[in-house]
Amino acid sequence: MRFSYVIFSLFLISLGLFSSCEKDAKKLNNPTINRGLQHPSLILTKQGVQDIKAQLGHIPIFDKTLAVTKKEVDAEILAGIDVPIPKDYSGGYTHERHKKNHLMMQKAGVLFQLLGDEKYAVYVRDMLLEYAKMYPTLPLHPQTRSYARGKLFWQCLNDANWLVYTSQAYDCIYDWLSKDDRDFLEKDLFKPFADFISIGNPQFFNRIHNHSTWGNAAVGMIALVMDDDRLLNRALYGIKDDHLKEGMKDNDGGLIKVKGEKAGFLANIEEPFSPDGYYTEGPYYQRYAMYPFLIFAEALQNVKPNLEIFKYKDSVLIKAVSTLLNLSNKNGDFFTLNDAQKGMSYYSKSVVSSVDIAYKFGGEDPKLLDIANKQQVVTLDDAGLAVAKGIEEGKTKPFIKKSVNLSDGPEGKQGGVGILRSNDLELVFKYTAQGLSHGHYDKLSFSLFNNSNEVLQDYGLVRFVNIEQKGGGNYLKENKTWAKQTIAHNTLVQNESSQFKGKYEIGSKHHSDLFFFDAKNSSIKIVSAKEDNAYSGTQLHRTMAIINDDEFEKPFVIDVLQVQSKTKNQYDLPFYYFGQIMETNFDYKVNSELKPLGEKDGYQYLWKIGEGKPTSNNVKFSWLNQGVFYTLTTVATKNDNLIFAKIGANDPHFNLRNDPAFILRRKDTQNTIFVSVIEPHGSYSPVSELALNSKSIISNLEVLTNTPEFVSIKIKTVNGKSKLLMLANDVVSKTSKHKLKLNDKVYQWIGSYYYTNIN
């Protein structure tokens, strides 16, 4: 049990609150921790509303958001209320309508508070009454795909979304409503709704999962409005006896019941967040989950301030916001780790509210104002006011993303993610735990960005979120059979089989281990990790660095992958580049007919375009993308196969993007080392038609040492200069002294690596 958890538990015990039994819920009503009921009190407070009203017209970003929101809601009010009988998957009309309804109710509630115009309250009330009339007789949603079907939506998750937003709307008009209306709404709508998504669906509610976080927040927030501590207790601590069987799985293949696992909101903070604020599913889902985490936390802070929820687990919720922002490229697009839709960014609504809440409740970090300023929108509540005022008062400081190592696992001991940054180059190196049901089998994989353009991509998910004609907007079959497979990533595949046999049960038992991370040196940022379980009997050790060397026009990447195995294997190392091939230094032949590269584990989705063999000890492969040239230089052995591939085979419904890959294949090999440099260079503009530095300046890349103790690599440039990178394979200590003799010269250094110019 972690220290902060202990402290918090002691605190709860001291308040007589430590229990997950619903019968203890009444203790929450202890007046010392509950400042008494007033409305609104979740995201808007009475005081906050007064403050906002006093400031209106003087806080541009807030005023702007308010104007946009008013216009949007006014148009919806004009269009009239529609509460259709649920029928469609996401992307379909009834799904999108109910979703829009809860978003509009939340906004209308806020507008009622801020502008005082009763039409907004009327709109919320009338819509709620429609729902209340429909709900008691509503059957399960007719679409059957989900492991936890909702009533308004095809999955409970969306029902929970609805309640999180609607609770806020209810809070805003609570005092304005008649007691009769309140009673009717609570009896026929809110209480049965909260029960349905919790005790009615424990397989949804009682997990460690982003779904459950939404469920917990939904139940908790309506509980706060209704002042129902029994429900609140359920939200915070889960259902004690959920009668779930161990081994149950959801429709993404994720385990529902894990032995000994706690449930409820607090457990959902405890488990998936590492102490560094990394959420184990990856940034795409962290972005999604942050909203219920923070909105419920905000409401708890306002209604039950003595809980000090923002200090829970060393203030991990606040920390997680900065961590999430760091998990995006220069443009703010989140790195695609595990299941992730490309293009999702910190401009998303849930990150806007996360940033605003973290600013207000996390000590007003002025760097967050920089992001809020980019977002150009704030939440229309106390937190948004704080941000808007902060910006207006000129408090903004730049949010500079640095190289950072983020641990994974509840205690930060289950691997992690290393992010290296140098100038415009950003490298994301994955050595995490499985990442729950959204995890991919791609230990020691990486992706690379240059000025926010993808240089070597991570494919992301196979899903067209909310686009109905693509499988109801849900995960497509190819997400499992392609996107999660190892070959879909920039990492090693052994014998054309995915890591951990592509099995969640195996993958979720393991994680990679950090060997070292160092980003303090301005000329070299480096991360190194090991993976011993992906392939039984094989040890993988990958070290990646971005080197900023004056002789090179731009920083470049060096990639050292050591493989030790008990058996001979075939190793495939793909590079998912984007762009047009410019040049290679080896002979190859393209195929006049195309066949899939393999039959299973994702290989069936790759067309084999052509193949080559090295003609020297280095393979060079150059391409042009978005106006920048890139060259991959890799140390080759003469039997290597050099494969040109393209995604798209066996794709009967055109669900995949047809992106290219260059694959190094080494057959019949036991122990080996892959050493590559990825070198961005020069530029091309179709307007000036100038091609600058279109060629690599590396004339030779060589492995000088490859022993159990050391790896040393020599990079020679066309200018006749040479550079050495030395890596120590021994147990790492920052003060370890190393000595290596190369060509009669003895090199000595302290630490796990050493980079130097020679000549």
Place this chain on the structure above:
Amino acid sequence: MRFSYVIFSLFLISLGLFSSCEKDAKKLNNPTINRGLQHPSLILTKQGVQDIKAQLGHIPIFDKTLAVTKKEVDAEILAGIDVPIPKDYSGGYTHERHKKNHLMMQKAGVLFQLLGDEKYAVYVRDMLLEYAKMYPTLPLHPQTRSYARGKLFWQCLNDANWLVYTSQAYDCIYDWLSKDDRDFLEKDLFKPFADFISIGNPQFFNRIHNHSTWGNAAVGMIALVMDDDRLLNRALYGIKDDHLKEGMKDNDGGLIKVKGEKAGFLANIEEPFSPDGYYTEGPYYQRYAMYPFLIFAEALQNVKPNLEIFKYKDSVLIKAVSTLLNLSNKNGDFFTLNDAQKGMSYYSKSVVSSVDIAYKFGGEDPKLLDIANKQQVVTLDDAGLAVAKGIEEGKTKPFIKKSVNLSDGPEGKQGGVGILRSNDLELVFKYTAQGLSHGHYDKLSFSLFNNSNEVLQDYGLVRFVNIEQKGGGNYLKENKTWAKQTIAHNTLVQNESSQFKGKYEIGSKHHSDLFFFDAKNSSIKIVSAKEDNAYSGTQLHRTMAIINDDEFEKPFVIDVLQVQSKTKNQYDLPFYYFGQIMETNFDYKVNSELKPLGEKDGYQYLWKIGEGKPTSNNVKFSWLNQGVFYTLTTVATKNDNLIFAKIGANDPHFNLRNDPAFILRRKDTQNTIFVSVIEPHGSYSPVSELALNSKSIISNLEVLTNTPEFVSIKIKTVNGKSKLLMLANDVVSKTSKHKLKLNDKVYQWIGSYYYTNIN
């Protein structure tokens, strides 16, 4: 002979100037038309320099350009002069160095004039002396690919580029140089240089071709500086007796000698420009050619103002600038007609100078200031000053691109280009002449842009301009075998053979004919043209319209292609869409192994991905690109083949982009009609994950009438509404009355088309 040419000729005759014989050149010295020699006088004038100096510091866009230029040239001066022995193709060092040298000399010359710092004059002089020392003994460039090899560069074209810029530099330091230096430079460098690219290479100099325009301008400009009217005469009127054989071709396959064709600068204005200012090679080459046209014209205007060159051919050079700007999409990227590199835009240097010169010498059209303001750079000369002052004085008016029909051919009688615009949609319809050696075989083809994104693309050229590793930066083989072929375009291919058999000799004899164009109606913009020669015995008639109908969220395109043939044929109609396929309404099968779609005429480059058959009388094909949904709805016959294809087969050097196509194939058919609607609808954002209007609203598309007299088409929407489009096939007159009976109702209208809502 056109009227303006007659007038101009009479004017020249009245001055005793009408002759292409060099012996008459001295007449150019007639003091009534030559204001006498002073320097600088080409693009800067003595008065202009004074005016600029007086304004410096008060004309932001000029000041900014000057600062950037000074920084650039200062850095080059610091780096030192290098005049290497010529060796490389474009992209290679010596090519790029010599190119940079002439650019830098031109800039340094200007800086000397504007800033008065002698270091710039010294830099130009010293570099020129290096060239003068090298030139007399310089052999032909060692690279042999060109039909007209240069000395500094692999082709005379680049030598001419060099001289156009260097003339300006020489002009700027002329007075400052010693007479000895001038004599040396003229004797050893400029005169032999001008002779080499003209009488030494008549196959380059004496054509109607953008190459020759550069040659003419180069010779003419150095003639103006040197006050050499014999050379000037050669530049204006060409070489009288060039001893060239008819039928000679250049390395692009273009004819060099055409019987009866004139040569020289004036003929190069006369021939390739239509009266509308459309340059027959297309906008990519127009952009390139505009620089020598306008820079030499400017110099002529300054030195020989009585020639009134800007009034030549009804002021076509001025008109051509606005026309060129209209040939770009919303972002300013030029439409890709014929050989054209994508991404080339009105931000290119040559368009900057064109806009500035057209502003100063074409009546100071305030709309040009809008473009100059976007370019954010001006030429550092009298023209640039005028533009900078105009902007600073707030004279700018918006340059609004409208739907426009541009004729092709010297007299505007060889087809043309129709551009339809409505909201964000831009459709480019090609029914031109061949377009000289850069022409593609794609009569009646089109491309479509939405908010500057390509919806249905024109492939453009196969060349990586100036990228040495891609075939020396020159045209690649696939330009001829793929890009020029008909199947590479969105137009009809008969029997898997290119139009005009893909032969320049045939294609250059023909052009399509406009049937009608009407852009005056706000709800429908429409163009219609016929092509009778592309396939012997087959008549093609295509009508394309953008319709702005309130029931549709966005404007949509309707495409009606009538085919009449003496024989049964196979017809292929490709749609080169971009993006991800969302949905189809027909059954299809993707191939488990890929083979090329055909064997020749470009088909060998297409992978056949899959094939389907219609399951109803409409084929629907939907895709998502850049956040917008698109649906192609087309009237199908049950035997149609629906082919999914992708570019990239038989591409051993990865010279092609792997873009997709959807092809309608109709076999064993004599007369037929292809009717399609291309409907942009809705939006998708990966940030909000909202999919709006993701489905087509067309429930049925039907051909009601298809007779020699009429075509009528009915569009039915999911709302149960119907629309009719009627087209008259008879001889077009704007006042023709038409009557058509459909389902017992008689429709009457005046003109060639009629669009109406029914119900």
